Amino acid sequence: MASPLSQVLLDGLFAGGAYALMAAGMALILGVVKVINLSHGAFFTLGAYVAYALAARGIGSPIAAAPLAAVIAFAFGIFLGKSFVNPVRSHPFALPVGTLACALLFEQAAQLLWGPHPLSIETGAPWIGPGGLVVRRWGVVAFLSSAALLGGLKWVLSSRPGLPLRLIAEDEEIAGSLGMDVEAIRYLTFGGACAMAAAAGALLSPSGAVTPTMGRAPLLLSLVVVIVAGMDSVEAIFLLSIGLGIFGNACAWFLSPQWSYVALLAAVCLLLSVRPAGIVVLAGRRD
Amino acid sequence: MNNAAPFRGGWLAAGIGLLLLFPLSSPDAFFLDVFTTGFLLAAFAASWDVVGGLSGQITLGHALPFGAAAYACAVLTTLAGWPLPLAVAAAVLLAVAVGAGIGALSAPLAGPFVALLTLALGEIAHEVAVGHTFFSGTGGYAWGGEGGIPVALPWRDAPPFPSYYAALGFLCLASFGMLRFSRSGMGLILRAVAGSPVTAQASGIPIARFKRLAFAVGSGFAGAAGAGFVVHVGRATAADLSLELSFQAATFAAVGGRGTIVGPVVAALVLHVLFQGLSLHPSARVLLYALTLLVALRFFPGGVVGTARYLASRLGRREGARPPRRRGRNRNGEGTP
Numbered sequence: 058m059a060s061p062l063s064q065v066l067l068d069g070l071f072a073g074g075a076y077a078l079m080a081a082g083m084a085l086i087l088g089v090v091k092v093i094n095l096s097h098g099a100f101f102t103l104g105a106y107v108a109y110a111l112a113a114r115g116i117g118s119p120i121a122a123a124p125l126a127a128v129i130a131f132a133f134g135i136f137l138g139k140s141f142v143n144p145v146r147s148h149p150f151a152l153p154v155g156t157l158a159c160a161l162l163f164e165q166a167a168q169l170l171w172g173p174h175p176l177s178i179e180t181g182a183p184w185i186g187p188g189g190l191v192v193r194r195w196g197v198v199a200f201l202s203s204a205a206l207l208g209g210l211k212w213v214l215s216s217r218p219g220l221p222l223r224l225i226a227e228d229e230e231i232a233g234s235l236g237m238d239v240e241a242i243r244y245l246t247f248g249g250a251c252a253m254a255a256a257a258g259a260l261l262s263p264s265g266a267v268t269p270t271m272g273r274a275p276l277l278l279s280l281v282v283v284i285v286a287g288m289d290s291v292e293a294i295f296l297l298s299i300g301l302g303i304f305g306n307a308c309a310w311f312l313s314p315q316w317s318y319v320a321l322l323a324a325v326c327l328l329l330s331v332r333p334a335g336i337v338v339l340a341g342r343r344d
Numbered sequence: 345m346n347n348a349a350p351f352r353g354g355w356l357a358a359g360i361g362l363l364l365l366f367p368l369s370s371p372d373a374f375f376l377d378v379f380t381t382g383f384l385l386a387a388f389a390a391s392w393d394v395v396g397g398l399s400g401q402i403t404l405g406h407a408l409p410f411g412a413a414a415y416a417c418a419v420l421t422t423l424a425g426w427p428l429p430l431a432v433a434a435a436v437l438l439a440v441a442v443g444a445g446i447g448a449l450s451a452p453l454a455g456p457f458v459a460l461l462t463l464a465l466g467e468i469a470h471e472v473a474v475g476h477t478f479f480s481g482t483g484g485y486a487w488g489g490e491g492g493i494p495v496a497l498p499w500r501d502a503p504p505f506p507s508y509y510a511a512l513g514f515l516c517l518a519s520f521g522m523l524r525f526s527r528s529g530m531g532l533i534l535r536a537v538a539g540s541p542v543t544a545q546a547s548g549i550p551i552a553r554f555k556r557l558a559f560a561v562g563s564g565f566a567g568a569a570g571a572g573f574v575v576h577v578g579r580a581t582a583a584d585l586s587l588e589l590s591f592q593a594a595t596f597a598a599v600g601g602r603g604t605i606v607g608p609v610v611a612a613l614v615l616h617v618l619f620q621g622l623s624l625h626p627s628a629r630v631l632l633y634a635l636t637l638l639v640a641l642r643f644f645p646g647g648v649v650g651t652a653r654y655l656a657s658r659l660g661r662r663e664g665a666r667p668p669r670r671r672g673r674n675r676n677g678e679g680t681p
Contacts, residue, residue, distance in 0.1 A: 093456045095463075141642060150402055150602065151641040153459035154594050157404060158641075161591055162634035165627040273467070280460065319471045325464040329457055330449055 063190060065310050066303055071196030072264055073302025074203035077295040079257040079275055080282035081207055082250035088226040088288045089246040092142060092152050096159035097279060098272030100130045100251040104258025105267045106167055112178045119180075119198050119260045126259040127252035134251025138244030160272070167269040175266030199260035204295075206256070211291040222246060226288075265314070277321040278305065284328050356606065360516065367508050376504045378620045383511035384573045386612035387518040389596035390605050391565035395443075396594060397602035398526050399558035400538025401450065402459045405466025406566055406593045408446065409439035411585030413567030415473065418493035418580035423478060428498055432571045439567020440560050447559030451552040454541075463587065470585040492581030495574055507576055514572055515609070518565055523605050525561060534558050535603070588630050595637040601647030611648060 079101055086094045107129060108122035116122075137159060145151035184192040213219045221242050224232040233239045258272070265271075278301050286293035301321075308317035367376060392406045413435035420431035446465060450458045477488035487493040525531055536544045537551050537558075545551050574580045583589065593608075596615065600607030615636065619629045644651045 093460065141638065145641060145645075148641070148645065149400075149455045150396075150598070151645065153402060153404065153456050154591075154598065155638055155641045157459075157463075157587075157591060158595075158634040158637045161588065162631055162638070165631040165634070168627040169625065169631070277464070313475075315471055315475055319468055322464040322468045322471070326449070326461060326468070329453060329461045329464075 061310060063188070065307050067190060067192065068196060068264070069303030069306035070299055071193070071200045071302075072261060072306060073299030074200035074295075075257040075261045076275060076278055076282075076302050077298035078203040078206055078260075079254045080279040080286075080294050080298050081210060081291060082253035082257075083279040084283045084288040084294060085210075085222075085246055085250045085253075087283055089222050090138070090142060090146070090243045092146060093156070093280075094142075094247075094250075095153055095156040095276065096137070096163070097251070097254050098274075098276030099160040099163035100134065100254035100272070101258035101261075101275045102167060102267075102269065102272035103130055103133070103163065104255035104260075105262035105271060106171060107255070108259040108262040109171070109176050109178055109267045112180075117178060117180050117263075119195050119263065120202070122259040122262070123202065123256040126255040130255030131248045131252040134248035135244055137251070138247030142247055143240055143243055160276075164269045164272075171267075171269075173269060175268045177266055178263040180263045193263070195260070195263040199264075202260060203257065206253070207291055207295055210253075214291070274305070274318045274321055277318070277325055278302075281321060281324050281328060284325075284332065359610075360512075363512055364509075367505055373504050375621065376508050378617055380504070380508050380511045380576055381573065382613050382616040382620070383508075383515040384569050384576065385592070385616050386596070386609040387515045387572075388566055388569040389593050389600070389608040389612040390519050390522050391562045391569060392593035393562075393597045393600075393602060393605050393608045394522055394525065394565065395558050395562035397597050397604070397608070398531060398538065399534035399555060401447075401555055401558060402456075402594075403446070403450075403462040403559075403562075404459045404587070404590050404594065405446065405462035405464070405469075406562070407585050407587070407589035408462075408466045408469050409442045409563035409566040410570035410573070410589065411469065411473065411580070411582075412442050413439040413570035414574035414580040414584040415493065417571050417574045418495045419478065421496040422487070422494055425496075428496075428575070432575070435571045436564060436567045439570065440564040442567075443559040443561070443563020444556055446563070447556035448552075450559070451555040463590075466585065466590055467587060470582060470587065473582045473585050490582050492579050492584075494579045497575065497578060511572060511576065514568070518568060519605060519609050522561075522565060526603075526605055530554070530557065538603070591630075591637075592633055595633050595640075597647075598637055599640045599644075599647055601649030601651075604647070604649045607647050607649035 079097065083094065083097050086092060086097070104123070104126035107126040108119060111117070111122050111125065141155060141159070142152070145155060180193075180195050183194060186192045214222060221232060221237050224235070225237070225239055225242055229239050232242075254275075257275070261275075278298070281301065282294055282297050286297045288294075305317040305321070308314075308320055363379070366379065388406075388410055392403070395401050395403050395406065416435035416438045417428075417431050420426040420434060421428055426434070446462060449465070450461050453461060473492075474489055478493060526534075533544070533549055533554055534557075536547070537549065537554050541551050544554075570584060573584070596612040597608040599615065600609070600611030602608075615633070619632055624632070640647060646654060
């Protein structure tokens with residue numbers, strides 16, 4: 058039996074990688090669509106339930122679940138972005154309340170479909186590493202695929218295909234005057250970011266219980282990450298997410314899973330009272 | 345500033361008359377109970393409107409003062425053995441203090457961050473309520489968690505008729521108080537703060553103080569509704585602090601028309617009685633609330649009151665009576681071109 062500390066560190070590292078994927082999606086929405094998406098956690102939950110439904114049919118592999126979850130979430134995300142987020146973008150009331158409504162809508166739908174009880178996914182025996190360290194297979198897969206996806210995102214953003222995104226983040230009027238379809242890029246980005254959250258949910262689903270409200274903690278974690286690390290650097294998001302993943306895991310291991318959620322909530326409150334401007338992109342907007 | 349009362353006195357009086365008459369038609373006890381909780385929820389929705397509509401501080405943690413008062417009532421009567429009226433008074437004071445605290449924390453924040461902070465504060469309170477257990481006076485068994493804490497009531501089973509009329513009376517008094525507040529000088533200043541904080545500040549208004557005031561007043565009424573609710577139900581549970589409850593208040597306000605006080609009350613009564621009366625699964629109910637809210641936000645940004653006013657002005661039915669007819673519509677449906 059390995060020491061709990063190294064086990065917590067390893068599992069936190071695995072979880073943090075997937076959280077980074079989700080936080081990067083949140084940052085993308087903030088940068089390009091310039092809204093806080095409170096339904097981001099619901100897409101995480103959606104991914105986890107897709108993984109559960111597949112596992113229940115004998116396909117218990119995050120490699121199969123993540124792409125499927127991403128495609129489903131992309132479709133829902135485009136619908137949400139096109140029919141709700143884009144039209145009400147400038148309403149300071151409709152946006153937070155509406156995205157929260159979407160999150161609750163999905164939580165309740167999940168509760169009706171799968172019940173309120175925690176579900177778990179069986180993914181086979183773990184490898185036992187040096188010193189009795191338990192290396193879970195899903196964790197390795199989650200970490201590697203998240204890192205690969207984030208690397209891909211970084212490459213896309215810094216290369217030619219990502220130019221419209223960067224330009225819209227900087228100045229949407231110029232982007233529009235250059236002939237870019239700003240509205241379409243907005244909802245496509247929204248859908249893509251939702252797909253990232255769902256992939257993260259599918260990758261992380263075997264790590265714990267799948268419940269309707271499981272997306273709330275990752276949502277807050279992503280908010281903490283984008284408030285602290287900003288939206289410019291994928292590396293900063295990645296490192297901070299891993300730090301928070303380890304922290305959350307330590308809280309869950311040494312106290313109880315509930316306390317890692319409370320710690321994240323307290324971190325959001327603390328950060329907002331220390332940095333009243335919140336997230337820089339939104340602070341400049343008049344609303 | 346006339347947009348506080350949409351239908352003017354006549355319709356309102358007729359509605360109150362109908363509600364007063366309703367129990368005499370010997371309805372099912374279940375429906376009496378649905379209406380009684382509906383009145384308390386309607387007062388809660390109106391108190392959300394003081395914060396989120398009137399002063400534009402979009403709170404997603406309004407269940408916090410409601411639940412804090414509910415828990416205070418339960419803890420003070422059951423564990424500390426206070427008499428009920430004293431406990432209720434203390435609970436309302438606690439809610440005012442909680443509101444002033446939330447207001448102080450959120451005053452420097454802008455736009456969506458108020459929503460984020462209040463959401464986080466409400467969720468912390470909910471988690472603490474779920475996780476904390478209290479020991480009964482004799483130490484025999486524990487209270488708290490999801491099951492909550494019972495309230496020691498001076499009566500055994502509250503008879504349905506007095507509860508109904510007490511809740512209705514409370515709703516009328518509270519709505520009247522909030523309506524008066526929204527039309528007072530302070531209400532006017534709060535509307536100015538909601539409209540443009542920068543302009544309000546330039547006019548010499550201490551906006552942080554007024555934001556705190558809005559939170560304190562709204563939370564005080566929410567606490568009163570929470571105390572009434574817990575006395576009616578007989579038990580404070582973690583659901584009284586839940587995000588779903590805060591969300592319901594915002595839904596009622598959005599559907600009824602933000603900043604009108606009367607609109608949220610009417611919306612709360614209609615939606616609650618409709619969804620609760622159908623005896624749906626609780627999840628299906630919240631789901632329907634979310635759907636209703638999304639449709640309202642997307643297609644009727646001014647809510648029922650705003651839309652009704654807009655239609656009235658289009659049809660020109662109430663010609664010439666009050667010129668600033670469209671102001672309410674514009675104020676509530678921000679972002680109209």
